[in-house]
Amino acid sequence: MDERGLIRSLVPLLGSAATADDCAAVRHGGEWLLLSTDMLHETTDFPIGMTDVEIGWMAAAVTLSDIAAMGARPLTLLLATGLDRPERLAGITEGALACCRAHGADLAGGDTDAHTELTIVSTGLGTAASPVRRSGARPGDLICVTGYLGGAQAALSGHDQYWRRLIEPVPRVAEGLALNAAGVTAMMDISDGLALSLHDMLAVNECGFAVDSARLPRPGGVPEDEGREFALYGGGDFELLFTIPAEHFPVVGVDATVIGAVVAERSVTVDGAPLPGRGYMHCWGSSPDQNPDFR
Numbered sequence: 556m557d558e559r560g561l562i563r564s565l566v567p568l569l570g571s572a573a574t575a576d577d578c579a580a581v582r583h584g585g586e587w588l589l590l591s592t593d594m595l596h597e598t599t600d601f602p603i604g605m606t607d608v609e610i611g612w613m614a615a616a617v618t619l620s621d622i623a624a625m626g627a628r629p630l631t632l633l634l635a636t637g638l639d640r641p642e643r644l645a646g647i648t649e650g651a652l653a654c655c656r657a658h659g660a661d662l663a664g665g666d667t668d669a670h671t672e673l674t675i676v677s678t679g680l681g682t683a684a685s686p687v688r689r690s691g692a693r694p695g696d697l698i699c700v701t702g703y704l705g706g707a708q709a710a711l712s713g714h715d716q717y718w719r720r721l722i723e724p725v726p727r728v729a730e731g732l733a734l735n736a737a738g739v740t741a742m743m744d745i746s747d748g749l750a751l752s753l754h755d756m757l758a759v760n761e762c763g764f765a766v767d768s769a770r771l772p773r774p775g776g777v778p779e780d781e782g783r784e785f786a787l788y789g790g791g792d793f794e795l796l797f798t799i800p801a802e803h804f805p806v807v808g809v810d811a812t813v814i815g816a817v818v819a820e821r822s823v824t825v826d827g828a829p830l831p832g833r834g835y836m837h838c839w840g841s842s843p844d845q846n847p848d849f850r
């Protein structure tokens with residue numbers, strides 16, 4: 556059983572809206588509140604060698620990234636920390652606060668307890684007059700990504716020049732706001748890799764996604780085939796994936812690349828062939844082969 560299948564099994568209980576987007580969207584007065592929560596663990600999310608300050612930054616960044624993905628402005632964050640050692644809390648909080656401040660948010664509270672494996676849950680709140688959903692893509696729209704893809708996976712695969720890219724993800728908050736204002740039709744952040752993200756988009760749209768691999772912005776200095784794999788299937792980049800009518804692209808102030816087109820046929824393809832929904836995913840199984848998280 557993998558994470559996506561398990562989340563899908565909640566739909567009969569919660570309804571499809573609960574799992575359709577990067578954040579929960581709640582109408583409040585004349586605007587929308589956007590809420591996201593993310594759990595990170597030492598063994599699966601914090602590569603060996605990260606400092607506590609970097610761990611705190613990453614925990615805040617992954618949640619601010621989900622708020623950015625809705626085209627929303629982050630307001631505040633709560634940080635709940637299960638600590639294997641109490642002396643780690645100061646550094647973690649310092650890193651999370653730096654990330655919040657860099658993106659216009661407060662760190663307003665949290666929770667602290669003891670746990671065998673360092674575990675951090677960050678919960679964020681943002682606002683938007685009109686949030687951007689993962690649904691809303693229309694045939695003919697361009698498919699675009701901000702920045703470049705595959706850098707975090709390149710670092711995990713030994714390309715040390717990408718280490719900072721892996722451990723210090725930058726939530727694309729300003730870009731998300733600008734893209735919302737520019738009229739993007741659908742958006743999400745790419746936390747688990749482009750291929751999985753496109754399949755997440757497919758699940759909530761009535762159309763399909765055709766990607767041209769030659770157009771993928773890849774990590775420089777990595778052999779071409781490897782870079783293509785990292786860009787398609789590597790997680791941890793936290794760039795934005797969005798669809799936009801051609802007449803609205805490019806968007807001033809947003810570094811983004813066109814990687815393909817929204818098509819009528821409900822499938823995800825790369826260079827005309829089906830793109831597998833493979834990427835960074837938590838699984839449950841009894842052997843290391845079945846389960847990448849197995850230790």
Ligand SMILES: Nc1ncnc2c1ncn2[C@@H]1O[C@H](COP(=O)(O)OP(=O)(O)OP(=O)(O)O)[C@@H](O)[C@H]1O
Pocket residue numbers: 562565569573574575576577578579592593617621746747
């Ligand atoms: N246990 C759960 N109960 C209710 N909704 C859930 C649960 N787990 C996930 N979801 C919802 O399912 C959707 C997809 O979750 P997912 O974790 O894949 O998104 P994400 O936070 O954007 O990705 P990432 O975890 O890589 O940051 C979100 O809307 C999330 O709120």
Ligand SMILES: Cc1ncc(C[n+]2csc(CCOP(=O)(O)O)c2C)c(N)n1
Pocket residue numbers: 593594595598599600601602617707711721746747790791792835
């Ligand atoms: C060992 C290792 N592999 C990958 C990454 C990059 N990374 C950080 S958070 C995340 C996905 C979102 O997390 P989740 O789906 O658990 O909420 C990914 C892919 C990392 N930091 N360490």
Ligand SMILES: [Mg+2]
Pocket residue numbers: 577620621624743744745746
């Ligand atoms: Mg997300």
Ligand SMILES: [Mg+2]
Pocket residue numbers: 591592593617618621746
């Ligand atoms: Mg998330």
Ligand SMILES: [Mg+2]
Pocket residue numbers: 593594
């Ligand atoms: Mg998640």
